[in-house]
Amino acid sequence: xxxxxxxxxxxxLKYKWIALGLTLVIILVGILNITLxxxxxxxxxxxxxxxxxxxxxNPISVSAIRKQLSDVGLGNSIIQELGKEGREFQxxxxxxxxxxxxxxxxxxxxxxxxxxxEALQSKEDQQKxxxxxxxxxxxxxxxxxxxxxEAFPDKGEELANRIVDFRTKQGLITDLNQLKQSPEVSLPDxxxxxxxxxxxxxxxxxxxxxxxxxxxxxxxxxxATQAVIWSLIAMLVYxxxxxxxxxxxxxxxxxxxxxxxxxxxxxxxxxxxxxxxxIAAFLTIVGYSINDTIVVFxxxxxxxxxxxxxxxxxxxxxxxxxxxxxxxxxxxxxxxxVLSLFLFGxxxxxxxxxxxxxxxxxxxxxxxxxxCPVVLFWNSLFKNKKKVRK
Numbered sequence: 001x002x003x004x005x006x007x008x009x010x011x012x013l014k015y016k017w018i019a020l021g022l023t024l025v026i027i028l029v030g031i032l033n034i035t036l037x038x039x040x041x042x043x044x045x046x047x048x049x050x051x052x053x054x055x056x057x058n059p060i061s062v063s064a065i066r067k068q069l070s071d072v073g074l075g076n077s078i079i080q081e082l083g084k085e086g087r088e089f090q091x092x093x094x095x096x097x098x099x100x101x102x103x104x105x106x107x108x109x110x111x112x113x114x115x116x117x118e119a120l121q122s123k124e125d126q127q128k129x130x131x132x133x134x135x136x137x138x139x140x141x142x143x144x145x146x147x148x149x150e151a152f153p154d155k156g157e158e159l160a161n162r163i164v165d166f167r168t169k170q171g172l173i174t175d176l177n178q179l180k181q182s183p184e185v186s187l188p189d190x191x192x193x194x195x196x197x198x199x200x201x202x203x204x205x206x207x208x209x210x211x212x213x214x215x216x217x218x219x220x221x222x223x224a225t226q227a228v229i230w231s232l233i234a235m236l237v238y239x240x241x242x243x244x245x246x247x248x249x250x251x252x253x254x255x256x257x258x259x260x261x262x263x264x265x266x267x268x269x270x271x272x273x274x275x276x277x278x279i280a281a282f283l284t285i286v287g288y289s290i291n292d293t294i295v296v297f298x299x300x301x302x303x304x305x306x307x308x309x310x311x312x313x314x315x316x317x318x319x320x321x322x323x324x325x326x327x328x329x330x331x332x333x334x335x336x337x338v339l340s341l342f343l344f345g346x347x348x349x350x351x352x353x354x355x356x357x358x359x360x361x362x363x364x365x366x367x368x369x370x371x372c373p374v375v376l377f378w379n380s381l382f383k384n385k386k387k388v389r390k
Contacts (some may be wrong), residue, residue: 030265
């Protein structure tokens with residue numbers, strides 16, 4: 001299938017200096033923003049502290065949450081509203097003291113998470129807890145299994161799993177009748193009666209809780225950086241061996257490095273967090289971008305056999321034009337797929353999809369306007385050195 005009736009004859013390399021200037025400007029502005037401006041917003045994976053996602057029964061303001069946290073000395077917590085109903089929030093707290101003992105770090109942050117949850121409980125919920133009742137919206141799976149197994153030995157574990165799975169899927173339980181009416185749970189009347197006596201439905205539910213200490217965050221940052229660097233080195237070795245020329249490996253590394261730097265520069269302006277899925281997105285960009293670059297390099301090698309008398313720049317332009325239809329189709333389908341994830345994939349995958357959107361566009365740009373020029377510069381530089389030696 002072809003887009004164009006005949007092979008195009010676009011002089012892509014004519015714009016190599018413009019492309020190089022644009023690349024340098026984007027990367028420079030990004031570096032300035034990272035070092036002197038807003039900087040990178042490290043997620044809990046690479047920073048430190050506790051990240052808690054909470055849903056309330058009734059709408060509440062950020063200022064009200066901050067006041068409740070301030071009363072227990074956590075007023076500096078980062079509070080982010082999720083959605084538009086004022087019921088779901090993400091709270092990040094940081095422990096000011098640190099220790100070299102990883103176990104103590106994790107324990108300290110877990111205590112901090114418990115402190116946040118207790119501070120946000122309503123007075124009514126606190127009174128019910130003081131009376132010995134258990135919050136059905138926040139009891140963990142293990143605790144609920146133990147509670148129900150005591151009263152219903154034969155089916156306690158199964159009932160507990162059905163309740164927790166329902167709660168995970170639906171969120172806050174506001175009425176025990178939900179557990180009876182839902183076909184996924186279908187609790188018997190005797191179980192509902194038991195839960196009415198032993199538990200209550202709190203006005204808040206903890207949807208997720210993540211904890212990372214300072215030392216663990218530092219180690220994760222180090223490993224993430226190493227992962228990106230080693231992937232680039234592996235690409236250099238493979239391409240240099242594959243095309244029997246260091247210039248192609250060098251070009252690939254330069255291209256992939258600027259792919260990551262441009263994506264990181266743009267990302268730094270969005271106030272989104274850097275976490276493990278984002279590192280996975282950067283590595284995915286590296287793998288995606290190198291694929292098209294290898295196809296172009298392979299075409300150049302083939303054309304060098306049939307266009308021996310032509311200058312290398314003309315061969316490269318011919319290669320880029322021959323592969324243009326393929327590039328449009330492959331990159332277009334990837335872009336549309338990632339765009340669907342970005343628009344409809346939900347909050348969990350939104351940041352990953354955003355980086356991939358940048359990468360799908362930037363990968364094509366770097367392959368066409370950056371990979372071939374680097375090979376040209378390399379050959380020009382070393383040819384001049386050989387002439388000087390002669």
